[in-house]
Each structure stands twice: as structure tokens, then as C-alpha cells.
Amino acid sequence: MRARRSIHWVLAVGAGVVVVAVALARLAWLTPPPPEPLVIAIADSLLGVPLRVAEQEGFFTAQGLAVTLRLYPTGKLALDALLRGQAEVATVAETPVVFAALAGEPLRVIANYASSGETSLVARADRGIAELADLKGRRVGTSPGTTAHYFLHVLLTDQGLTEADVAVVPVPAPEQAAALAAGRVDAVSTFAPYSTQCRLALGENARTFPAGLRYNGFASLVAVPDFSHRRPEVALRLLRALDRAILWMRGHDPQARALTARTLGLPEAVIAETWGRLRPNLALDQGYVILLQAQARWAIATGLAPAAALPDFPALIDPSALRRLHPESVTVIGTP
Known part of the structure; x- marks a missing residue:
């Protein structure tokens, strides 16, 4: 009789262990891995x-x-x-x-x-820049090694000009609007949102030349x-x-x-x-x-x-x- 109770106790403990193991496995399955x-x-x-x-x-x-x-x-x-x-x-x-x-x-x-195609060139009209050809001999700011720098090359090539025909001035993008407004450069080749900042800094004095079909x-x-x-x-x-x-x-x-x-x-x-x-x-x-x-x-x-x-x-x-x-x-x- 005592042996039978021992067997029942062992079986009950074993069943409990199985239930706990299944519950832990289910919890592990339901818990997502850390991100x-x-x-x-x-x-x-x-x-x-x-x-x-x-x-x-x-x-x-x-x-x-x-x-x-x-x-x-x-x-x-x-x-x-x-x-x-x-x-x-x-x-x-x-x-x-x-x-x-x-x-x-x-x-x-x-x-x-x-x-x-969000690259643009923003120029000062009071420096005599009404068309892209007017960039010749001007100081153009840009951030070297960026798409805006290459875009400047594309614009100049369209006009039969090269970078030797302008003075390319390195200007970090966040400083371009201030440099243009202060007249340290005559134009800036840049990208959004800095192009918008440049335009707003000049107001009615701004002339903007967007990329259009020239550059994507x-x-x-x-x-x-x-x-x-x-x-x-x-x-x-x-x-x-x-x-x-x-x-x-x-x-x-x-x-x-x-x-x-x-x-x-x-x-x-x-x-x-x-x-x-x-x-x-x-x-x-x-x-x-x-x-x-x-x-x-x-x-x-x-x-x-x-x-x-x-x-x-x-x-x-x-x-x-x-x-x-x-x-x-x-x-x-x-x-x-």
C-alpha cells in the first residue's frame, strides 16, 4: 500500500514537472526576442x-x-x-x-x-546674375564632394563653362544662407533644405535655378x-x-x-x-x-x-x- 502511494507521488511530481516545463516552453515561445x-x-x-x-x-x-x-x-x-x-x-x-x-x-x-532632383543654385540678382551664363567670373559657394558640387559642374557645362570660369568657394551647408546674404559669395549650389534657406535669406533678390531635367x-x-x-x-x-x-x-x-x-x-x-x-x-x-x-x-x-x-x-x-x-x-x- 505504501509502495503504491509512493508510485502515485512520483507520478504526480513527474506530471507537475512536465506541466511546468510545458508552461516555460510556451512562455519562451510567446516572449519575443530582444530587438x-x-x-x-x-x-x-x-x-x-x-x-x-x-x-x-x-x-x-x-x-x-x-x-x-x-x-x-x-x-x-x-x-x-x-x-x-x-x-x-x-x-x-x-x-x-x-x-x-x-x-x-x-x-x-x-x-x-x-x-x-532637389538640388538648386540660388544667386544674388544684385550681382548681375539673371541667367546661368552670368555665373562666369562669380564666386559660387558649395559644399565640396557633395551632389551640389557635381550639380554646379553640370550647370556650368550646360553653358559651355568649366569650374575654372568661376571661383568655387567651399562653404559648409549650414552656413550657406548666411554667406550668401552677407555677400561673401554671389551664388550657392546646394540642396534642400539649405536651398530654401538661401532663397529666404535673399527674398526678392534671389534668383533660383532648380535641377529640373539637368540632374537627378x-x-x-x-x-x-x-x-x-x-x-x-x-x-x-x-x-x-x-x-x-x-x-x-x-x-x-x-x-x-x-x-x-x-x-x-x-x-x-x-x-x-x-x-x-x-x-x-x-x-x-x-x-x-x-x-x-x-x-x-x-x-x-x-x-x-x-x-x-x-x-x-x-x-x-x-x-x-x-x-x-x-x-x-x-x-x-x-x-x-
């Missing part, structure tokens, strides 16, 4: 907006990412932060990528997330070289979150403008000036490579970079994460 940390350096400009949307609308969190956005005045400075090891991913337009590639810096482009750039996600292979799921989640942000922007245009105005600290009317020139879209296409090659030739020909062979730009593009999300969006030739 993956990720530091992204972004331009505090129009090109950084899709990332700000993803943050503020909770799309990073929904993908299990704990993202830290570090803000920089330009994409070039954001890329510099990545190259210093202060971020794993950066948002940047194509021109800084060209100069980094020519310098042999390690990086990989994992996606373009927007095309943009790309906003890209650039990562440390092994990012997509060392953290493939994080790379995929990042693109998913950004894809959600882009779709949200398309379907919530008024809210997206208001969010942009708040994050950049500008009136919505100012944002509206260049809003339509930002075209968010996840892709990696051959036009991007062609533009990189054209800008590299410009940098070498003008002595802005040491004379060298063109970098193998397709080798700097890592489409692995985007192929998993939107394989039809990858049309670059010669990528791994």
Missing part, C-alpha cells in the same frame, strides 16, 4: 526623411529593430561617421560614395531608397562591407521598415509633409517647394552605376581626386537583402 540594435547615420535634410518616418511611425520597432538615428548636416558627413566606425549604415547621395570609392574606402551600397540624384543606404552577410536578417528588416515608410508616405502625403516640417524645423510651405522632387522608391538599377561612373570621371578630370582608374562600382553594391525583399527591383549589371 536588434542598429545605429544609422542620416542626413538631417530632405533625403533623411524616409528614415525619420520609419522611426516616428514605429516601423523599425515593428521589425524588431532598436534603431538609433544619428543626425548630420549632410549625407557626406553621415558617410564619414560610418567610415569612422560610428554607425553600421548611413544615408548618403551618390557623390560622396564616388569620392569614398576613389579613396579606396570600404563600403557597400545595399539599396537606393529615393531619387531626387539618388539617396542610398550605405553599410559597412560585411553588414548584409554578418547581419542578414537585420539588413532585411531594415529594408522592410523603410519599404513600409515609403508606402506610408505615398498614402499619407499631408501627414508626411507635416512630419517633415516638424523634424527639419521648417514651415510646411517651405517643405512644399521641394517635396515633389523627392521620389521614394527601393531599387538598385543600372542608372545609378552610370551616374557613379560619370561623377568619378568628373572628379578625376578636375583634379578633385587623384588620377586613377574608375572603381569597380558594381562590386561595391551588395543587393543580397533587396533581392530577398523585391528581387524585381535589382537591375544592376555585374553585381555579386
